Amino acid sequence: MRITFFSAKPYDRETFNRLNESFGFELIYFETHLGPHIINAVDQTDAVCAFVNDKLNAEVLNELALKGVKVVAMRCAGFNNVDLEVAKRLGIRICRVPAYSPEAVAEHAVAMLLTLNRKTHKAYNRVREQNFSLNGLLGFNVHGKTVGVLGTGNIGTSFCKIMLGFGCRVVAFDLMPNPELSKLGVTYLPKEEVFKCADILSLHCPLNESTHHIINREAIALMKKGVMLVNTSRGGLIDTKAAIDALKSKQIGYLGLDVYEHEGQLFFRDLSANIIEDDTIQRLMSFPNVLITAHQAFLTEEALRQIAVTTLKSVHELLHGESLSVKSALVV
Ligand code: NAI
Numbered sequence: 001m002r003i004t005f006f007s008a009k010p011y012d013r014e015t016f017n018r019l020n021e022s023f024g025f026e027l028i029y030f031e032t033h034l035g036p037h038i039i040n041a042v043d044q045t046d047a048v049c050a051f052v053n054d055k056l057n058a059e060v061l062n063e064l065a066l067k068g069v070k071v072v073a074m075r076c077a078g079f080n081n082v083d084l085e086v087a088k089r090l091g092i093r094i095c096r097v098p099a100y101s102p103e104a105v106a107e108h109a110v111a112m113l114l115t116l117n118r119k120t121h122k123a124y125n126r127v128r129e130q131n132f133s134l135n136g137l138l139g140f141n142v143h144g145k146t147v148g149v150l151g152t153g154n155i156g157t158s159f160c161k162i163m164l165g166f167g168c169r170v171v172a173f174d175l176m177p178n179p180e181l182s183k184l185g186v187t188y189l190p191k192e193e194v195f196k197c198a199d200i201l202s203l204h205c206p207l208n209e210s211t212h213h214i215i216n217r218e219a220i221a222l223m224k225k226g227v228m229l230v231n232t233s234r235g236g237l238i239d240t241k242a243a244i245d246a247l248k249s250k251q252i253g254y255l256g257l258d259v260y261e262h263e264g265q266l267f268f269r270d271l272s273a274n275i276i277e278d279d280t281i282q283r284l285m286s287f288p289n290v291l292i293t294a295h296q297a298f299l300t301e302e303a304l305r306q307i308a309v310t311t312l313k314s315v316h317e318l319l320h321g322e323s324l325s326v327k328s329a330l331v332v
Pocket of ligand 1: 055076077078098099105133142148151152153154155173175176206207210211232233234258259285295296297298299
């Protein structure tokens with residue numbers, strides 16, 4: 001049985017090849033995104049394995065169905081880039097990796113928070129240039145601050161626990177509060193109240209119709225002046241233009257982004273010799289208090305291993321008509 005991969009990087013190949021030894025699939029890798037332009041590359045394949053910026057719209061899914069693809073395995077948690085209605089109608093099963101290492105993403109959010117605050121990225125470059133001055137490196141104690149969390153699923157829960165360990169007051173909003181977190185000391189509040197009281201706000205909810213631009217002009221206006229905003233979830237949660245205006249007015253004091261609304265044309269590639277057409281990301285990169293990483297929060301050895309194991313297992317089970325051992329891996 002053959003699985004065709006898109007957006008496959010060397011670290012994907014290495015991990016999947018190693019873990020495939022016990023499954024015995026034939027694995028075909030393409031580094032390019034999945035989209036209408038590459039659909040002809042899909043040949044006699046039982047399953048397609050895709051990633052966060054692959055396009056699985058009606059056109060692509062129809063073509064995949066015509067080519068006999070039975071399963072689309074998302075090797076990520078989110079599936080906002082898949083037209084689920086169309087997949088369902090075509091009988092293509094969609095699976096994902098619901099929780100592969102929530103700690104990997106939560107720890108990256110904390111890394112961004114600490115870097116923005118203590119400016120270790122600037123200090124590193126300064127000292128290498130023999131500039132031992134401390135001017136401009138002033139930070140604040142995270143201990144005692146109020147940290148707001150939007151979405152307390154797997155990643156949000158891990159993030160809350162870390163911030164409780166830092167001695168922060170943690171307030172959260174989720175459609176389904178987690179009683180375990182309440183017991184640990186997290187206070188659930190309405191979304192607007194979280195916006196109002198947070199010194200630091202971290203986003204951990206999925207991107208869907210109800211969360212698209214959940215951080216818009218109105219939400220930002222409710223926040224404390226100089227708030228730190230960290231997004232390791234999906235770029236579409238933030239209205240980027242509104243965030244840029246808020247950076248200019250200093251309403252947002254620090255912005256950490258591991259994801260970006262229009263990352264599809266940029267992230268996961270080396271564009272260092274190219275002219276970047278996207279003026280919005282160029283403007284974001286011009287702020288001294290903005291830190292951008294290119295969707296790397298998941299990138300730990302433990303997470304890659306778990307992604308490969310769950311993906312290969314789910315594809316094996318779906319192609320053999322078995323029920324999934326990781327129940328929440330099944331999307332449709
Ligand atoms: P999860 O499904 O365990 O948790 C999501 C939580 O958000 C749930 O508790 C849900 O009730 C809540 N939620 C849904 N709608 C909401 C709303 N309107 N307002 C507030 N909360 C809402 O998902 P998990 O594993 O924690 O992942 C969260 C997101 O992180 C994923 O959807 C994905 O987009 C992103 N992610 C980013 C990665 C990266 O490398 N940067 C890697 C993995 C995930």
